[in-house]
Amino acid sequence: MPSGRTHTRFNLLSLPVVICLLISYGMTSWGFLLWFAGGFVFGTYFLTPDLDTVSSAYRNWGPLRIIWRPYRAVMPHRSFLTHTIVLGDVIRLLYLFVMFLPFLYILNVQILDGALPGLVRAHKPLLGAAVLGIFTTSALHIILDTLNTKRKRMFRSKKSRR
Template structure:
């Protein structure tokens, strides 16, 4: 299992190759966003947010937002380190908090600040017209998770592994 410093170094070292590879598929602008998402995913949205880690320390004064996540998910479980599932849960958690804060700010600053329901059509329209941007960001975030799992030595959490033995009758 790699240390936090090793995870950080590998994330930074692999970010440029990740961007170059995705530029062939998504174009340079979206590859830059993929690279940025890869770095953010590896340094701030790491699967190790459920323990005391460099990623958790990087949140500084906002590290308290991960307290429920840390209490509910056991370390290296399918829900923290699982491919697709782990990052999806972290993104859902951040999105829910962002939505709550946005709604609170919109209610306090009513006419000057748009509510989420007012801004939602614009966001959906932007994603509909630029799907490669969303794909690039999601590929970067998930790529950082896979790098983390590979560095830990086992790409799948224990819950995903099945014994490959067949039951034989003798």
């Protein structure tokens, strides 16, 4: 399995390629591309499928990494729930939302005077672009893990034939 550093490097080198692909498919809105790139970078550094271990993404949370301890306790590493494209991301995003719900409630009531739902609705396409960026980084992570596992199996089977 590739190291966290390898995953990060691979994702960051893939970002310009993915942005070029999005532009070639007609996604030319700078707002969309910036929010996508922001989600992509956030997903690379903070919301990887490897949050079920003491990984670089887990350490990147700093003092806030305590919120991921229950997640790590429940999720087995490389399970169907963590290393599945889309499903794993949905679980992590819902988990993160639930963990930050008290903060979001206080933000909405005390600072934004109840305007948070309206802000979310108004910026739904941009938030969707950020979520798409997170999904893309996770897909690249899982693809890299799968390719590396297949490569190891292929070379292991060649060695055992000798």
